[in-house]
Amino acid sequence: MADSGELRKRTFVVTRFDPDKDQVPKTQSYEVPCRPEWKVLDALNYIKDEIDPTLSHRWSCRMAVCGSCGMNVNGEPKLTCKTSLAEYGDTVEVAPLANFPIIRDLVIEMDGFMEKFKAVKPWVIVAKEKAAEEGTYRQSPAQLAAFKQFSMCINCMLCYAACPVVAKEPDFLGPAAIALGHRYNMDSRDEGAPERNEIFRGEGTVFSCSYANECSEVCPKHVDPAAAINQSKLLAVIDWATSFVVKREK
């Protein structure tokens, strides 16, 4: 079991920004005595509790499932509750998540993501809703496996911070949103693939992705959004082709 041994002093260079006081973000350094088993988040909480209560950051579950604590640590998007300090040296840079507007210190604006999220219609679309009395749908383990991986996204947005296309093309739907739309497209209970494929070919087009694969490299939950996006490209094309052959209900 991890032992709580010697404390190690590390310097944390943290981005600070208060729109009422600062024109632009700046950095502030803190000396933190770190326990060996600490994650980056433990150091940030130590700073807030013991050194500087004016530091604002988001966090909650501290077990890598709520997705609140995404930040750029030494330039890489990380879940700070899951990232061990043992990976770092004497100086650790903590910045807000890349590619997002910054509200305050380490807190980024999330509503842009929420809009893209909702745009892919992430819910089960069926022509006729089933009543509870009719029981559950039958879904085989294989059918579940077809989309299960893509349902594991915790909305931490690390993929958006890593994606070169998100950095340059504001309209792009982005990895998590496309992966979620794909999750529903692949769910045997859903009938909404034509609608979502049209969205995938639209303004936020999945074809903006040039398969950098950075999103999948940083994803802490192994969702593999790059796989979802590139699968979606193929399916969106097939959907477009079949739409000329098969009559669609609008």
Add this chain to the structure above:
Amino acid sequence: MTRPSDPQAMTPSKPGRTRTAPPQLPDDFWTRPRMRTYLLFDATGIVYLLVGLIALRVAWALADGAPAWDALLQSFASPGYVLFHILALISAIFVGVRFFRLFPKAQPAQIGPVKPPPPAVLHALLYAAWGGITLVLLAVFGGIWP
């Protein structure tokens, strides 16, 4: 430490209640090893553009008759052209290998009744196809076949 992303990156359609600082990228975003590989991968597009222009030149020379054709073939022997074609070959291999590596996970689990073969099989098929087409083309241009 950071540089700007697109000023509109991840910005909501309606501005929020408070002023935000613009979205940022880490300074070394484009120079990290994985990103360098990816940028190189995309940059090989220039090589293909040039290959396309060379193809036009070949077509032009064909139309102009035998002396123009001979002159063209002679010019291909020059060091510049040889180096370029070696570069084009390396680019094609680099892109091919990376593309083949990422290909299996770009296949949906199922399209209608069709399921893709496992990744090992897909890799084998892709490399076999690549090898096979290369051999056929070498045979054709080498005059061996048909």
Add this chain to the structure above:
Amino acid sequence: MRFEPQEGNPLVEVYRHDVVIVGGGGAGLRAAIAAVEADPKISVAMVSKVYPMRSHTVSAEGGAAAYVPGSEDSLEKHFYDTVKGSDFLADQDCAEYFVEQATPELTLLEHWGCPWSRNDDGTVATRPFGGMTVPRTWYAADKVGFHMLHSLFQHSMRFDRIVRYDENFVTRILVDDGVCRGVVAIDIRSGVMRMFLGRAVILATGGAGKCFPFTTNGTIKTGDGMALAYRAGVGLKDMEFLQYHPTGLPGTGILITEASRGEGGYVLNSEGERFLVTRDYGVGQKAELGPRDMISRAEILEIEAGRGLQGPYGEYVLLDLRHLGEAKIMAKLPFVRELARTYIGVDPVYEPIPIRPVVHYMMGGVDTDIRGATPIPGLYAAGETACVSMNGANRLGSNSLTECLVFGARAGVEAAAYAKGSADGNEARLRSEAETEGARIDALRGRKKGGEKMSVIRHEMQVSMERGCGVYRKQESMNQTVAELAPLKGRYADLVLEDTSKVFNTEVLQALELGNMLDVAESIAIAAAARRESRGAHACRDYPKRNDAEFLHHSMMFFTPAGPRLDKKAVTITRFQPEERKY
């Protein structure tokens, strides 16, 4: 619908909806969906201090219980298991309603996309769980809360009439003429005060595990809704009953799901002995699948007997999954493996996991009836925040996720119906109350004067609660905790705050949360000290037996300006007369 705030100096912005829901977790989202489905015309405000997908429902792992049609289970068995698990303190009409509604609720969730794990024939799979005589726990690998929350949240996005106000922190319930009229909240991003006027308000803010130092709960579980209702005059019921989950990681308190025992895991002491089998801890044949309170107590007794292991965060015992094999662990418990490796450096395929009891759930909460209604007209509560009571003195694992759905839906429907038939309050009076609240927050924010540090008071509260209201309680230490909390509240009034900014000021939020926790902690300690018996999760060393003659009632804590007042409320017993709780 949502009105944009008025121009010209709104000290307080006003938003009008029919129903206002505080909290965006499992119960809150389910209530919102139920309300808009019940009435196609009403608008629902969902006010949460975090974005809904961050709600702590997300961390639940094991499963949700419901009768599976066609199986060997029955509603009667689920009803009996729940009542017995509650040590006969559950209101049996509520427990019966709960088991009846469980299957339709989980079915609806399935229709809304929840990826329940399946049997080969496509039907929903179930697993055994603690205290359940028959396997009836539906599961989605070992991340049920995550899948449930995300399915609910994504489904709720279809309804334009659910208007979300994310990252708005509710600080006060507005009650006018004895009727609930809405809430006052801070917009966390801008610091602006807002008044959400609604004909009905539903509290769904979860429990208060952060009153303790070691808990499975995330930092947002600070008992806000409970404190709000308490200060508005609603009683807090059965606060002394805290569930200690037997398998939490030492130090962090991170949850290792009961499903790891449901799939066959063993609990061992330092001698490698399966003490739940070899020694008599009241769980009988069920062994590791006994109810949580009994297993937690067994672990503490083993540690006290010197058969625990020593670690940097105290003593612990072991959870052994090695015999399940890697394949089964990766199929059924992948998240458990990831958590153990990441947070305690142990791979459960090869080594047993260190575990100890940690605070997990509060059986007690805001006093509601079977409809989710509090005694204040227009004020409702659901989920862990509420105490219906269906869990009585001890909750069975996998009942609470279903509880969020069943009573979230009921509260939503009832609130919608109530909102339709009621009138608005005196807005001028409410606005003035909101403005006073805003001034209070402004005075608190960044007030540099004060001698007390927040982290110190929080830590002292947590240490005191751990000492007095642990798994085993002694009258003396409970009394001591009660005595320690009152001066802590005094010191809280002298808190110093540094952050003067209005934009995303999390320091002032932490201060408000600490105030809520102190009120909740006090209720827990006083109720615990008054219950001179052992029942369910409340195990008092001085009174080791259950005493139905004197204590078969709910405890009620009421806020008064002179201090907390303890009262009692009868238990509704319909079918099952209290008997000895043996497994």
